[in-house]
Amino acid sequence: MAQMIDIAKEFGYRIRSFHHGVEAYKIADLLARDSISASIWSDWGGFKMEALDGVKANLPMVHRAGARAIVHSDDPSGSQRLLQEAAKAIAAGRQIGIEVTDDEAIRWVTINAAWALGLDDRIGSLEVGKNADVVLWSANPFSVYARPEKVWIDGTMYFDRSDPRQQWRTDFELGFVPANGGTR
Incomplete structure (x- = not known):
């Protein structure tokens, strides 16, 4: 991910989000610095070689660093339960001393995802003039x-x-x- 950030800068394009960023917590400061979101699972890790360092508090750690955290799932069951996935991440954060409010966590499912898609001016929050x-x-x-x-x-x-x-x-x-x- 850090290499892709460097390549994006070199060639003049912008990364909006890293998907499946199981280890995004390791570069959360870089994500925050460059305004890049992380679209990540709540608790997947260790299921294959590149996910060995996954941690359950990935979402709250990315959030705490100031980057946009997004609850992600490409599993049909998980995508129907994004709020429960967020709840698992909230609990994992609390276990390591990161308090995430419900108001902050709802953004993981709503406006942060809309922002990553470049649609936050039309969807993702309840505001006059937006679709909801x-x-x-x-x-x-x-x-x-x-x-x-x-x-x-x-x-x-x-x-x-x-x-x-x-x-x-x-x-x-x-x-x-x-x-x-x-x-x-």
Whole structure:
């Protein structure tokens, strides 16, 4: 990563984010200095040779250095649980004395990712004039017990847990199936 930063400077291009930066904590100061984000897993490490030095506190260590940390997953299950992935990183940071507030950690999933894509002027935060999809949670969204209560996409409510027409039935063989057959 440090070599790529040098090459980018030499050839005049900009790196917005390093993905899969399992060892980003080692160069967090360089990332902060050059305004480069790290799109990283919460706790992957040791699963292959180049990930042997991965640590669970990678995200909070990058964050503490002043770089933009982004919770990343290229796994279908993990990408559905980015808030829980962030929660694991918050806990790992606390274990080594790094306190990350919920307000700071939510940025790992929202505005920091939008910034890395160059879209932070249009998405990533709730501001007048921006596009936003919003979830109202039953509890702290970093809790495994939190459930989405309402979901708005492009200003339209797409899910309301209190609406009996949207109650889901489950079947371990079929997965989740809407009771109304998937119609609106």
